[in-house]
Each structure stands twice: as structure tokens, then as C-alpha cells.
Amino acid sequence: MANQIDVITNIMNVIVPPFMLIVLLLVYPLYLIYKFINFITRLLTSENVAGKVVLVTGAAAGIGEQISYEYARRRARLVLVDVRGDLLGRVVENVRSFGSSDVIAITADVSKEEDCKRFVDEAIKHFHRLDHLVNNAGLARVKLFEEIQNFSDFSYLLDVNLWGVAFGTYYAIPHLRKTKGKIIVMASSVGWYPFPRFSFYNASKAALITFYETLRTEIGNSNIGITIVTPGLVKSALSQNEPAKAALGWIPMESAEKCGKAIVRSACRGDKYVVEPSWVNSLYALKVMCPDLVEFCNRFLFITAEKTAPPTTDAPHKSFIPTELKSD
Incomplete structure (x- = not known):
């Protein structure tokens, strides 16, 4: 029996790859036409969220704050959630002034x-409905894996970045089904790009991407739309402090305001994926086509170069750099 299975597997190893290549060559042009028509349709039928209810986690600062402002400008009704309740008052006043x-x-x-x-x-008690759930809350830690001394800090990171998103989604789905609503999840480009010193953060974001792609298959995009956001580096309290600047190097940063606007615009269009800024997409192609080159460059630029540089008092790889409880 085992020999028969091995024979079948060997045959499939020979037949399946060229067969899939032929299918791809035949189908891909039609797929591109479909994608283009679908994109034009989404542009012409962007959702009007005026009066609709949007729940945003990690809304006290950064991208979550800017997403809240953009929804407010579109006259949505808002539920703002954050672990730092003392900071939400200012955001509440601002979203009211924005509309x-x-x-x-x-x-x-x-x-x-x-x-x-x-x-x-x-x-639900206050608004009696839910239309959009924005899973933005998240936490980052910066450290080389070999230098970790206390794994409990990273356990909490995974609790926030993965379970914190899954919990909210689980309880929101029954209400989103009723309104044919949307879920917007803040993953990250490092969910597929192996950026050094962020191993557990990268892993948590990779888990989010796979989790929501699976959930989209289970639920069906026509029932609840799911937009997966994979931003590059965005200006925030995390990226602007001195240790983080040293760890993140010279990578170009986009403003949280511009990123927030792009996310809401794409969510209202019903986009399945958002990469902001769009140039980050080129890194994905590079990683798929030349993984060895990506590994070499990352190590040279962010590991080897730093070890050979003069020591600084900041020592970013020796310390934790937490964000507020929001993504990026």
C-alpha cells in the first residue's frame, strides 16, 4: 500500500507542475481582465458609510486614530476602543468636530x-447594529531572538496581536452578517517580509494574514467583506523614538494620516488587500523571486552593519520598544 502511494506521489510530482503551468498560461489573461473589471466596479460603487456604525480598536493614537478621523469625515458613527482610555477623550472630541x-x-x-x-x-446596545470592524490594536517588541530573556513579554504580544483580533472578530461576526458588513484587519508587510529583530511581531502578522484569508474562504466575501492591510513603516510614536529609529534604519516612512485615508478608501471600495505605500509591493516580488538576496541584504544592512558600527547608549537590540496598543 505504501509503495502504491509513493508511486502515485512520484507521478503527481512529474505531471502536476507542468499541468498547472499550462492552466495558468490559459487562465491568467482572463483572470487579469476579471480583476480589472472588478476594480472599476468597486471604484464606481464605493460604499457610503454615512450613518453606519464603525468599531475601531487601538483608536487612541497613530493609524487607528487617523482611521477614526477618516470615517468621521464620511459621517460614520463610531465606537472607539483602546486600553488607554484616558487618551480617548481627545479623539472623541476630534471625530465629533470632523462630522x-x-x-x-x-x-x-x-x-x-x-x-x-x-x-x-x-x-450593539448603543447603536443596535455594526457595519465595519477595524481590528487595529497591536503591540510590537524589538529584540534579537537569541537575546530574549523573558518570553512572557512576547506571549502578551501574541495575545494582543493574534488572540485580541480573533476574539473581537468572533463576537462581531453575527452582527456583521446582518448588515453584510466589513472587517478591516491591520496586518503588516513584515507578515511576509522577514525584517530582523521583529521575529514574534512578524510571526503574529503572518498569522493574521493566513487567518483572515482562511476566514474569507469560510464566510464568503459576499456575506462579510474582509480587507487585509499590510502597511510598510508608518510614522508613529513607535517609529519616531530614538531607539526605534536606530533599529529601523533609513527605511522611508509614510504619515499615519495618509495611511489611514488609504485604508478607509480601500475598505469602502471592498478591496481584499491594501498595501500602503504601494511601493512596498515590490519587496514582495523581490522576496518571492530572490529570497536568498533578501536574506543577505537584510542581514548585512540591519545586523552586520550595526555590529560593526560604534556602540551607542540606545542599544536598540538590548531593549524592548513597545507601541501603544495599536498596530504599527
């Missing part, structure tokens, strides 16, 4: 399942 007719703020830690259930329940 949101009704907004509530909820202090919650997304790593706790009961908190996620509570903020979804409070949103």
Missing part, C-alpha cells in the same frame, strides 16, 4: 476575551 454624529469610547484590553465581548456588546 461623526454619534461616538462612544470604551476602555478595553483586546488580549482579554471578556473585554472583546464587552465592547462588541456595548456597541
